Amino acid sequence: MTAKIKNTKAAKPVAKKAAVKGTRVIKVDELSRVEGEGALTVRVKDGEIQEIKFRIFEPPRFFEAFLRGRSYAEAPDITARICGICPVAYLMGAEQAMEQALGIRITKPIRDLRRILYCGEWIESHVLHAAMLHAPDFLGLDDILQLAAKNREVVEKALKLKKLGNDILEVIGGGRAIHPVNTRVGGFYKIPDKKALKALIDPLKWGIEASVEITKLFGTFDFPDYEYDYHSVSLHNPDEYAIVEGRIVSNRGIDIPVGEFFDHFYEEHVEHSNALHGRTVKDKKPYLVGPNARYNNNYKQLTKLAKSVAKDVGLGPVCNNPYQSILVRMIETLYACEEALRLIQDYEEPDRPFIEAEVKASEGAGCTEAPRGICVHRYKIDNRGLILYANIVPPTAQNCPQIERDLLGVVRENLGMDDESLKLRCEQTIRNYDPCISCSAHFLKLTMIRE
Amino acid sequence: MTSAKRKIAKKSPPPVKKAARFRPKIAVWKFSSCDGCQLSLLDCEEELLDVVGAIEIGYFLEATRAVIAGPYDVSLVEGSVTTPHDIERLKKIRAQSKIVVAIGACATSGGIQALKNFADVEEYTRAVYAHPEYIHTLKTSTPVADHIQVDFELRGCPINKWQLVEVINALINGRAPNVPHYSQCVECKRAGTVCVMVSRGIPCLGPVTHAGCGNLCPASDRGCYGCFGPMETPNTESLSKQLSKVGMDRRSIRDFYRSYNANAEAFRKAGEG
Numbered sequence: 195m196t197a198k199i200k201n202t203k204a205a206k207p208v209a210k211k212a213a214v215k216g217t218r219v220i221k222v223d224e225l226s227r228v229e230g231e232g233a234l235t236v237r238v239k240d241g242e243i244q245e246i247k248f249r250i251f252e253p254p255r256f257f258e259a260f261l262r263g264r265s266y267a268e269a270p271d272i273t274a275r276i277c278g279i280c281p282v283a284y285l286m287g288a289e290q291a292m293e294q295a296l297g298i299r300i301t302k303p304i305r306d307l308r309r310i311l312y313c314g315e316w317i318e319s320h321v322l323h324a325a326m327l328h329a330p331d332f333l334g335l336d337d338i339l340q341l342a343a344k345n346r347e348v349v350e351k352a353l354k355l356k357k358l359g360n361d362i363l364e365v366i367g368g369g370r371a372i373h374p375v376n377t378r379v380g381g382f383y384k385i386p387d388k389k390a391l392k393a394l395i396d397p398l399k400w401g402i403e404a405s406v407e408i409t410k411l412f413g414t415f416d417f418p419d420y421e422y423d424y425h426s427v428s429l430h431n432p433d434e435y436a437i438v439e440g441r442i443v444s445n446r447g448i449d450i451p452v453g454e455f456f457d458h459f460y461e462e463h464v465e466h467s468n469a470l471h472g473r474t475v476k477d478k479k480p481y482l483v484g485p486n487a488r489y490n491n492n493y494k495q496l497t498k499l500a501k502s503v504a505k506d507v508g509l510g511p512v513c514n515n516p517y518q519s520i521l522v523r524m525i526e527t528l529y530a531c532e533e534a535l536r537l538i539q540d541y542e543e544p545d546r547p548f549i550e551a552e553v554k555a556s557e558g559a560g561c562t563e564a565p566r567g568i569c570v571h572r573y574k575i576d577n578r579g580l581i582l583y584a585n586i587v588p589p590t591a592q593n594c595p596q597i598e599r600d601l602l603g604v605v606r607e608n609l610g611m612d613d614e615s616l617k618l619r620c621e622q623t624i625r626n627y628d629p630c631i632s633c634s635a636h637f638l639k640l641t642m643i644r645e
Numbered sequence: 646m647t648s649a650k651r652k653i654a655k656k657s658p659p660p661v662k663k664a665a666r667f668r669p670k671i672a673v674w675k676f677s678s679c680d681g682c683q684l685s686l687l688d689c690e691e692e693l694l695d696v697v698g699a700i701e702i703g704y705f706l707e708a709t710r711a712v713i714a715g716p717y718d719v720s721l722v723e724g725s726v727t728t729p730h731d732i733e734r735l736k737k738i739r740a741q742s743k744i745v746v747a748i749g750a751c752a753t754s755g756g757i758q759a760l761k762n763f764a765d766v767e768e769y770t771r772a773v774y775a776h777p778e779y780i781h782t783l784k785t786s787t788p789v790a791d792h793i794q795v796d797f798e799l800r801g802c803p804i805n806k807w808q809l810v811e812v813i814n815a816l817i818n819g820r821a822p823n824v825p826h827y828s829q830c831v832e833c834k835r836a837g838t839v840c841v842m843v844s845r846g847i848p849c850l851g852p853v854t855h856a857g858c859g860n861l862c863p864a865s866d867r868g869c870y871g872c873f874g875p876m877e878t879p880n881t882e883s884l885s886k887q888l889s890k891v892g893m894d895r896r897s898i899r900d901f902y903r904s905y906n907a908n909a910e911a912f913r914k915a916g917e918g
Contacts, residue, residue, distance in 0.1 A: 253677050253727045253782055259769040260760040264900060271870065275757045275905065278681020278803060322687065326708070337709030339697055350694070357690035368865035370858070371688065372681040372803040373872070376865045384866040463776050547866075621710075 218613065232629065234620055236605055246601050248594060248624065261584040266292045266553070266575045267379055273571070273586060277630055278372050279322070282315040282363070283564030285377045286438060287571040287586070290560025292379040294453075295575055296551040303544035304381040305438070306537050307366055310391075311377070312437050312562065313534035314362025317401070318371065319565035320485075320523040320530075321359065323628040325352035325408065328520045331622040332415040348411060351404050355527070358394075358401045362534060365390045381548030391538050398535040405528035406503050412524055413507030417517045418619065420604055424514055424596070425479065426487035427459075429563050435495040435529060436488070437563050443491055444481070452561040455570050461591060472592035480595035483567025484627065485522040486513050500529045516600055516626040523565075523628075553579035564589050566628050590629045597627055651790040653798060669718035669817060672704035674738055676724025676731050677758055677786060681803040682749035683707050683723050689806055696810065699817060715741035719816055722795075725751040725758060725786045732792050739793040746812060747789040750802035750905045754874050757802070759786040759908035786908065797822065800855050802872040802905040808857055825856055828876045829869045832860040841868055846891045850901060853879035853911070874906035881915035 218238045237245040257276055261269060269288040274281035286308060293300065300308075326338045335341055342349040360371040366386045367374025376383050427448065431440035443449045448458055459481070461472050474481055489496075493511040496504070504525050513522055557574040567589030574583040604623050608616055673683050687708060689696055703713040720742035726732060739745060750756050761769055762785045770777040789795050799812055808824055815822040825831075829851035833840065841847040841863045849868030855876045862869045875881075881902070888898050895918065902916035 253731075254770075254773070255677060255727075255758040255786075256761050256766075256769045256773060257757075259772045260757075260764065265897070268900070268904075272757060272904070275679050275681075275802065278679040278684050281679075281681070322684075326687065336711035339702070339709070340711075342694055346694070353690040353693060360688060360690070369861040370803075370805075372684060375861045375867065375870075378867075383862075463774055 221617075232624070234601070234624065236601065236616075236620065238605070238609065241609060243602060243605055246598055246605065248598050248601065250594070258584045258586060261573075261581050264581050266295070266573070266579045266581060269571075269573060269581065269584070270377060270379065271373070271375075274373050276586070276588070279319055279630060280315060280564045280566070280569075281373050282312055282367075282377075283562055283569045284571075284586075285374065286312065286562045287560045287569050288573070289377065289379050290439070290562070291558040291571040291573050292560075292575075293558070294560065295556040295558030295573065296379075296554065297556075298380050298549050298551045300381055300549055301544055303542055304548070306541060307382065307386065307544070308377075309438050310362060310534050310537050310541075311366040311374075313530040313537075314359045314366070314371075316437070316530040316565055317359030317527050317534075318356055318363065319359070319628075320527045321352055321356040321408075323565075324412065324520050324523045324527070325349070325356070328523075328625050328628070329412065329415075331618070331625060332412075332417075332517075332520070348408070352408060355401055355404045355408070358397050358531075361397065362394060365394065378548055380550055381544070381546075383547060385543055385547045388541070388543055391541060394538055395535060398531050398538070401531035402499070402528060402535070405524060405531055406499070409503050409507055409521060409524035409528060412520055415520070417515060418604075418622075419515075420517065420600075420607065421514045422516065422600060422603060424482040424487065424490070425474065426490040427481045427483050427568065427592075428488040428491045429561065429568060430491055435492050435533070437533075439562070442561065442568065445490055452570065453559040453572075455559065455561065455587070456572070456585075459587075459592070461587065471594045472587065473595055480599050481592065482596050483589050483592050484519070485526055485565075485567075486516065486519050487567060488563060489513055489522045489525070496525070496529055497532050499532065500525050503528060516623065519626050519628075553577065557583075566590055566630055567592060588630065590627070593627050593629065597624055597629065600626070651788070652792075652794045653790050667817075668699060668701045670701045670703040670713065670716075671813075672715070672717040672720045672738075672742070673702075673707070674704070674720060674722045674724075674734075675706070676722065676734075676752070676789075677727040678724030678749065678751045678756065680707065680723075682752075682801075683721070685748075685804050685806040685809055686721075689810060692810060696813065700813065717742045719744045719746060719813075722747050722752050722789050723749055725755045725788060726792055727758065727783055727786045728781060729783065731783075735789060735793050744796045744816060745789070745793065746797045746799060746816075747795045748799045748809065749804050750800065750872065750874060751786075752789045753798045753800055753909075754788050754906040754912075755786040755908035757905050757907070760903065761786060762908055763903070788908070799824065800857055800873040805857050805859060807859075826877050827856050828852055828879070829854040829856050829858070829860070829863075829873070832856045832858075833863050836860045836864065838863045841866065842887065842891060848888050848891055848893055848897075848901065850884070852884050852887075853881050853915075870904060871902070871912065872905050874909045875911035879911050881911055885915060885918070 221235055233249045235247045270285040273284040273288050276284050363371035368376030425446050427444045429436035429440035430443040458475050490512050507521050555577040559572040561568055561570045570587040572585045600623050703717050720738050747753050766784045812822045842849040847868045850871040851869040854869050854871045855873040857873045899916045902912040906912050
């Protein structure tokens with residue numbers, strides 16, 4: 195594959211004078227190539243930024259309210275409906291929380307199956323975003339169809355790679371990739387067919403090659419020159435690149451069990467958004483979750499191949515250029531292919547599909563690395579197993595303040611651009627986060643401010 | 646209740662046009678939803694380039710920033726109506742679309758968020774928001790057909806992507822979509838799946854649920870949980886007795902009906918018991 199695709203629309207600088215005087219308003223009323231409904235307003239007066247608002251107008255769906263009174267066993271399937279792109283993050287976060295509440299310890303084979311399933315979701319979601327939604331920004335194109343007209347081979351390869359992720363989800367998830375039906379508190383309803391799993395070995399070997407090629411192609415893009423000293427927050431697991439479980443850690447010294455998340459992070463309800471905005475308790479500042487945060491915190495645990503490809507495309511052990519998140523997503527896709535392959539090659543069937551326990555009044559928390567970052571669940575249940583309280587913190591809500599902070603920095607550095615170019619750059623900046631607006635707005639909960 | 650005035654065309658949707666190389670202009674619209682149903686279109690990985698070769702995408706925000714102005718030959722509508730603004734948007738969509746297809750449980754019944762129809766929405770808002778005054782939402786979540794005429798409804802939470810391809814294909818070729826209305830039970834029988842309720846006493850909504858998912862849950866050793874909503878003329882009374890026999894209490898039976906299609910008339914009534 196050769197890098198035949200070049201950006202056709204380079205940003206045009208405008209005369210300096212025009213950029214400095216008068217009021218400019220950049221508006222994107224309907225943000226495209228993101229999941230859900232969002233909008234952006236930037237107001238600049240006499241060269242000074244007056245206002246930046248990343249608005250989420252996706253209407254609220256009240257999940258945490260209507261979960262009250264439902265059985266603990268229903269939480270995974272119900273919360274999966276928060277997001278059609280990353281249902282596994284919700285299934286597993288809820289399952290983990292309920293397992294902690296009931297004292298269920300899952301077996302290694304069940305744990306491995308969950309990790310393989312999650313690799314499928316990372317592949318599917320990352321390739322959807324990187325190739326279909328984000329890459330067009332770097333090429334000055336409107337969508338992947340225009341890209342297909344220029345280079346059909348690369349688009350077909352990306353679609354096939356995305357399908358590989360969905361195939362994993364279908365084999366383990368009971369036949370469908372969106373809202374899989376086979377997972378439950380304690381494990382799975384049915385042990386997935388071993389033959390069907392083994393049949394994924396060759397496609398995964400192909401997937402590793404394809405991920406390397408696509409990563410290298412994306413490595414030829416021109417990345418806007420912008421960096422920020424992020425507070426990266428992610429899971430960390432001493433034994434592996436964390437996906438399904440671990441402690442919550444940050445590059446500024448946070449290292450806590452999942453259940454203490456709410457002591458260190460809070461969400462505030464701002465008027466311009468139906469998503470709550472996440473901040474740190476300590477200094478009330480934005481923080482970053484998602485691929486770059488994971489990469490920054492857990493780089494050492496990537497495979498040799500993933501590290502070497504990262505180096506080939508110009509990434510060091512830390513990536514603080516948000517536009518290069520497209521590369522990090524592809525490196526994680528490569529890692530997920532390698533990891534799923536390893537786990538499937540070593541796979542031994544569990545002796546039973548799920549572990550059960552007596553229902554009791556209790557509470558529990560769960561957290562996994564959704565493709566867009568940590569997704570935290572906390573529930574309280576009564577002695578009949580009915581939910582008394584539910585609290586779910588999706589990754590995009592946590593990233594909202596950081597998205598606004600990035601926009602501020604990017605607009606400040608690019609005031610010389612004409613409106614159309616600046617608008618595109620702002621859209622691209624938001625898309626760096628692969629924002630899942632459906633998720634973030636569907637989470638509506640009490641704001642906890644700890645003074 | 647609102648569903649009494651559901652406006653669904655009795656006949657099959659009219660053919661778009663029969664000409665051989667005609668590419669219908671399609672728009673995809675989103676209301677309150679998880680995005681999963683429109684994602685089904687992008688999940689047609691192997692067929693995607695062929696499908697988009699056969700149609701013209703006029704408006705599909707999740708996939709492209711390019712917009713071609715209406716009118717549209719076909720509008721696919723995902724999501725349920727939860728704000729006053731939604732109703733205005735729907736009317737505009739209807740006015741510029743020859744055919745409107747509602748896709749998924751949200752658009753055809755109100756979705757999981759219709760659970761608020763059974764509750765006090767002001768209390769919900771106070772429970773989850775620090776500033777309830779910032780929130781503008783209707784008291785109910787309702788299907789598209791409660792507000793505008795819908796030409797075809799495709800069921801599922803999420804929809805089955807093969808059924809979506811079938812509907813698009815049928816519309817392009819001017820024939821009725823081949824989407825069966827029988828129950829999930831028929832799918833099990835045809836697939837040779839042993840009945841989980843009869844053989845193992847696992848509660849199952851299969852006898853009253855619309856077919857279409859592809860026989861997923863019973864084949865995974867669990868009971869159907871009703872993603873595709875009620876079939877035509879379901880006998881929920883009889884099923885409720887059976888659910889009680891296999892050990893479900895009244896509350897569990899009510900909640901079983903009240904999930905992704907809680908506001909669909911047959912399930913709503915069954916849930917009220």
